[in-house]
Amino acid sequence: MDTEYGKTLSDLALGSGWIDLQLRRVEESELIARINEAQFVVVPYADLYNSGVVLMALSVGRPVILRENAASKQLKAEFGATWIRTYKGDLTSASLRDVLTAPLPPTGSAPNFDQRRWKDIGESHFRVYHAAL
Numbered sequence: 658m659d660t661e662y663g664k665t666l667s668d669l670a671l672g673s674g675w676i677d678l679q680l681r682r683v684e685e686s687e688l689i690a691r692i693n694e695a696q697f698v699v700v701p702y703a704d705l706y707n708s709g710v711v712l713m714a715l716s717v718g719r720p721v722i723l724r725e726n727a728a729s730k731q732l733k734a735e736f737g738a739t740w741i742r743t744y745k746g747d748l749t750s751a752s753l754r755d756v757l758t759a760p761l762p763p764t765g766s767a768p769n770f771d772q773r774r775w776k777d778i779g780e781s782h783f784r785v786y787h788a789a790l
Contacts, residue, residue: 663680677691692714692717693719698710698711698714699722705723715736716770720739720740720742720762722744722753723744724746725743738759739761740762
């Protein structure tokens with residue numbers, strides 16, 4: 658991670674009392690434990706190239722806050738505004754406060770992963786490769 662970006666994030670989180678910022682690589686078990694402790698997962702990337710962290714958070718039932726872009730719009734369309742919340746521009750306390758005003762998902766609910774079933778993904782890949790041949 659860029660040192661300046663890390664310092665900016667640290668400065669923003671400093672003194673909040675509710676942000677647990679880890680600027681290091683964490684093992685999967687620790688990551689899942691931290692996600693389970695959180696009410697939301699904030700992914701502050703300017704550009705989202707890979708949705709792995711988003712899908713991990715959703716898979717353990719935590720809503721995700723993302724910068725609005727093409728990828729986050731697609732994820733929001735797929736999983737809904739309850740699970741994917743977006744902000745415009747830079748992440749600020751005001752933009753974070755705005756997305757936190759939306760209601761939480763119902764207790765015990767989970768995001769719908771129907772569009773990501775292995776069987777359907779496999780068949781979709783098969784069709785794409787078959788068409789390419």
